[in-house]
Structure formats: structure tokens, C-alpha cells
Amino acid sequence: MIQIRDLHKSFARKKVLAGVDLDIEPGQITTIIGASGSGKSVLFKHIIGLLKPDSGSIRIDGEDITKLRERELYRTVLKFGMVFQGGALFDSLTVGENVAFGIMKPDLTAAEVSRIVSLSLDQVGLPDDINQVMPNELSGGMKKRVAIARAIAKDPQIIMYDEPTTGLDPIMADIINNLIIKVNGSSKITSIVITHNMVSAYKISDKIAVLYDGRIIESGVPDDIKNTRNPFVRQFIEGQADGPMQIR
Amino acid sequence: MKFIQQALLNFARNSGEIFAISLKSTAFIFKPPLNFRRIINHLYLDGIKSIPVIFLMSVFTGGVLALQSYYALQRFGAEVFTGSLVGVSLTKELIPVLSGLILAGRVSASYSAEIGTMVVTEQVDALFTFGINPLKYLVSPRVAALLVMAPLLTLFGDFMGIMGGRLVAALVVNQNPNLYDSQLFSALEIWDVLSGMIKSVFFGLTIAVIGSYFGLKTEGGAKGVGRATTTAVVVASIIILISDFFWTKILPFSLR
Numbered sequence: 001m002i003q004i005r006d007l008h009k010s011f012a013r014k015k016v017l018a019g020v021d022l023d024i025e026p027g028q029i030t031t032i033i034g035a036s037g038s039g040k041s042v043l044f045k046h047i048i049g050l051l052k053p054d055s056g057s058i059r060i061d062g063e064d065i066t067k068l069r070e071r072e073l074y075r076t077v078l079k080f081g082m083v084f085q086g087g088a089l090f091d092s093l094t095v096g097e098n099v100a101f102g103i104m105k106p107d108l109t110a111a112e113v114s115r116i117v118s119l120s121l122d123q124v125g126l127p128d129d130i131n132q133v134m135p136n137e138l139s140g141g142m143k144k145r146v147a148i149a150r151a152i153a154k155d156p157q158i159i160m161y162d163e164p165t166t167g168l169d170p171i172m173a174d175i176i177n178n179l180i181i182k183v184n185g186s187s188k189i190t191s192i193v194i195t196h197n198m199v200s201a202y203k204i205s206d207k208i209a210v211l212y213d214g215r216i217i218e219s220g221v222p223d224d225i226k227n228t229r230n231p232f233v234r235q236f237i238e239g240q241a242d243g244p245m246q247i248r
Numbered sequence: 249m250k251f252i253q254q255a256l257l258n259f260a261r262n263s264g265e266i267f268a269i270s271l272k273s274t275a276f277i278f279k280p281p282l283n284f285r286r287i288i289n290h291l292y293l294d295g296i297k298s299i300p301v302i303f304l305m306s307v308f309t310g311g312v313l314a315l316q317s318y319y320a321l322q323r324f325g326a327e328v329f330t331g332s333l334v335g336v337s338l339t340k341e342l343i344p345v346l347s348g349l350i351l352a353g354r355v356s357a358s359y360s361a362e363i364g365t366m367v368v369t370e371q372v373d374a375l376f377t378f379g380i381n382p383l384k385y386l387v388s389p390r391v392a393a394l395l396v397m398a399p400l401l402t403l404f405g406d407f408m409g410i411m412g413g414r415l416v417a418a419l420v421v422n423q424n425p426n427l428y429d430s431q432l433f434s435a436l437e438i439w440d441v442l443s444g445m446i447k448s449v450f451f452g453l454t455i456a457v458i459g460s461y462f463g464l465k466t467e468g469g470a471k472g473v474g475r476a477t478t479t480a481v482v483v484a485s486i487i488i489l490i491s492d493f494f495w496t497k498i499l500p501f502s503l504r
Binding site (some may be wrong): 048050074075077078080081082084085086088089090091099102126154 | 292355369370371374377378379380381
């Protein structure tokens with residue numbers, strides 16, 4: 001379980017997070033939605049410990065990661081698998097080496113690592129012969145799938161996706177949505193997805209939280225969000241330019 | 249007034265961070281697991297592949313120095329000392345500093361561009377999520393490579409510069425090569441070469457750390473990478489030029 005309480009963060013004089021409260025249940029897919037510039041990525045980086053908050057707490061299985069020292073943080077972050085927006089594949093390594101990079105078991109033989117790499121690529125629907133390809137030769141959708149394979153090869157407890165469908169055509173976006181559901185269902189990983197794509201959010205989520213103006217203004221199951229009367233949330237989910245939301 | 253205050257604050261913060269990165273990344277070189285593959289890769293890319301440019305710089309610097317020294321010394325009837333002047337000037341000052349500046353341009357720029365691109369494409373954040381410290385994985389192999397290669401390239405440059413001077417003295421001003429050699433060996437001490445190499449160890453550390461530091465601090469996209477690269481080259485070059493003066497003050501001129 002991840003509990004975020006009263007999280008605040010400012011950059012220079014700009015307040016980005018202004019008291020975020022959110023519970024993320026284990027084994028579920030929690031989606032955080034919000035407009036561009038609403039602080040989604042900043043919240044995302046706080047959850048894995050890449051950023052330190054000005055105040056507030058983030059408890060993962062009871063341990064407040066905002067209080068951890070650098071060395072302890074490097075240990076805690078191993079619980080996470082991350083799928084970055086652009087994939088963030090290491091461009092000096094092949095696809096196979098990228099996927100193998102996440103396998104954190106030094107006692108494994110090369111053959112066992114190779115088997116996990118093949119299995120992970122297979123789970124995301126990629127053929128084994130893609131192993132030797134360099135990331136710059138892949139399409140956007142393939143990069144995302146390799147990034148997911150790299151994240152699951154690590155066998156994480158929590159997997160985080162940053163805008164997983166951004167920049168993809170609708171069919172590839174749906175393939176990625178199905179993958180997120182499959183990964184979550186097959187290994188009961190806690191999944192956190194950050195997106196502004198409502199089609200994805202409705203399809204994949206057990207819970208949706210809406211971030212606006214540095215706070216979670218509404219959260220619930222997809223049907224709660226669909227039927228909300230909150231005018232801010234309505235404007236966002238209906239994609240209306242006019243409304244109470246101030247878009248920066 | 250506020251601008252000056254902010255600039256001083258930034259300078260102090262950057263200096264502190266650069267000092268901390270220098271210490272940490274040097275210490276990480278010896279902390280297992282040792283990353284031999286990455287170190288060897290950088291020894292080749294940043295050291296071995298710098299040999300042609302160091303060769304050209306050294307031969308021509310030695311040649312020009314021999315030519316200028318010969319004509320200047322001739323005014324006093326002291327042209328026999330050309331070999332001495334060329335040897336001591338090259339090994340103590342010119343080759344370490346010019347090699348440092350060339351490496352600052354070639355290597356510091358590539359470090360900041362490569363690491364900067366990794367930052368803006370979130371590859372450095374991805375490293376963190378695998379529990380890997382970017383200083384250990386990215387910076388310390390580069391530091392290790394340059395701590396080894398900068399003095400070796402300086403030694404190579406010393407030899408090639410002296411040979412360039414010898415060639416010009418013999419072919420252009422018709423000085424007897426034996427005279428050049430005898431004057432060179434009578435004046436040149438092992439310490440002259442060593443003191444130049446000591447400086448170049450520091451220059452190597454500076455180039456690796458400054459290039460990596462500005463790469464890690466990159467913000468924004470392609471423009472940010474370009475800015476980081478330029479800043480890294482300028483700052484590394486300035487540190488080399490200024491610190492050279494202090495090294496010359498600190499290191500004894502001769503051990504005799």
C-alpha cells in the first residue's frame with residue numbers, strides 16, 4: 001500500500017504540489033489523470049524518490065521514503081519498475097541488454113538471464129530476434145513495449161507508467177492498455193499510471209484520481225469519475241476548452 | 249546588486265557540487281563492482297582516439313617553438329640552447345596545458361553532450377530506478393579513464409613535441425641534431441616531465457568531472473544539451489588555464 005499525505009512541492013516560487021493526499025491499493029491499477037502542467041510528473045518522481053518534497057509523506061508498506069537516506073533510497077527503488085514516457089531505453093545498449101539491465105539477481109547464469117529476457121519480450125508480444133536491435137531502430141510503440149519488458153523483467157512489486165499511450169496511434173495505444181491490464185493481472189503488481197488519455201483511464205483503471213492545481217480533487221472507481229458533478233472534473237473528462245479549470 | 253549576489257551564490261553552489269562529485273566519483277572507481285568494460289571503452293574512445301590530434305598538436309608546437317627559439321636565441325649568439333629551451337618549455341608547460349585544452353574541447357564536450365542527452369531522455373532517471381548511482385555508472389569510468397590517459401597522452405605529446413622541434417631544428421635551420429640532443433639532455437630533468445604529468449592528472453580529472461557535471465545539470469531539450477556542452481568546454485578550459493598558474497607556483501621548478 002502506498003499512502004501519500006499532504007505532499008507539498010514548490011520550484012522557485014511556483015507551487016506545483018499543494019497538499020496531495022492519495023491512497024494506492026496493492027494489486028490494483030490506480031490512474032492519476034490531470035491536464036498538462038498539473039504536476040502529474042512531479043508527483044510521479046516523488047513516489048519513486050527522484051524528488052524530495054518540501055513537506056508531507058509517502059509511505060510504501062509503512063516506510064516513509066521521504067525520510068530515507070540516499071543509500072536506503074537506492075534499495076527501496078528496487079521495488080519499482082518504471083516505464084518512462086519516451087521509454088528511456090539506454091541507447092548505447094541493445095534491446096536484449098536493456099531488458100537484461102533490470103534483472104537484479106547477480107547469482108543468475110547468462111542462460112537464465114537470457115531466458116528471462118525472452119520471457120519478458122514474449123509477454124509484451126515482441127519476438128526474440130529483436131534482442132540485437134538498437135533502440136533507435138524501433139518505432140514508438142515498440143520502444144514502449146521494450147520499456148514494459150524491461151520493467152517486468154525486474155520482477156517489481158510496483159510498476160509505474162508515465163503517459164504510456166502518448167504519441168501512439170489508437171490501435172497501438174489499446175495494445176499498450178491491454179498490456180498494462182495483463183501485467184497487472186498476471187502478477188498482481190501494484191500499477192500506477194499517469195495519463196491524460198481518458199479512453200485509457202476508463203479502460204485500465206481500478207481507481208482514478210484527478211490532479212488539479214497541485215491537489216487530488218476527486219478520486220474513485222471509473223464510474224464515479226464518469227458520473228461526477230464536480231465541474232472541474234467534468235470539464236477535464238469531457239475535454240471542454242471552456243470551464244472553471246484554468247489551463248496553464 | 250541582487251544579480252551579483254545571485255551569481256556569487258550560484259558560483260559557490262556549483263563549486264561545492266563539482267568538488268563533491270570529484271571526490272565521490274573518484275572514490276567510486278575503487279568500490280566494487282568495478283566496471284572494467286566501461287572504463288576500457290572510455291580509455292579507447294577518449295584516450296586512444298585522441299592520439300592523432302595530440303600528435304599533430306605536439307609535433308607542430310615543438311616545431312614552431314624550435315623555430316622561434318632558434319631565431320630569438322640567435323640574437324644573443326645562444327642558438328645552441330634551442331634543444332634545452334624546447335625540451336623544458338614543452339614538458340613543463342606547453343604540452344600539459346595544450347593537451348588539456350584539446351581534451352577539454354574533444355572529451356569534455358562529448359561527456360556533457362552524451363550525459364545531457366541521457367538526462368533529457370530520462371535515461372539517467374531510469375538508472376536510478378535500477379538502484380544504480382549515476383555517478384558510479386556514468387561519471388567514475390570517465391574519471392578513471394582520464395586519470396590514466398591524460399598523463400599518458402602528455403608523455404606521448406612531450407616525446408612527439410621534442411621530435412618535432414628536433415626535425416625543424418635539423419631541416420629548417422640546419423642545426424646539428426646531435427647538438428640539439430646534447431643540449432636537450434643536459435637541461436631536461438625527469439622532474440620536468442613528471443611535473444607536467446602531475447598537472448595533467450589534475451587536468452584529466454577536471455575535464456571528466458566538468459563535462460559530466462554540466463551533462464547531469466542539463467535542463468530542457470536540444471538547446472539545453474548545446475548550452476551544457478558549451479559551458480563544460482569553457483569552464484574546463486578556464487580551470488585548466490588558471491590552475492596551471494597555481495600548479496606552477498606549487499610544484500618546485502627543479503629537484504636538483
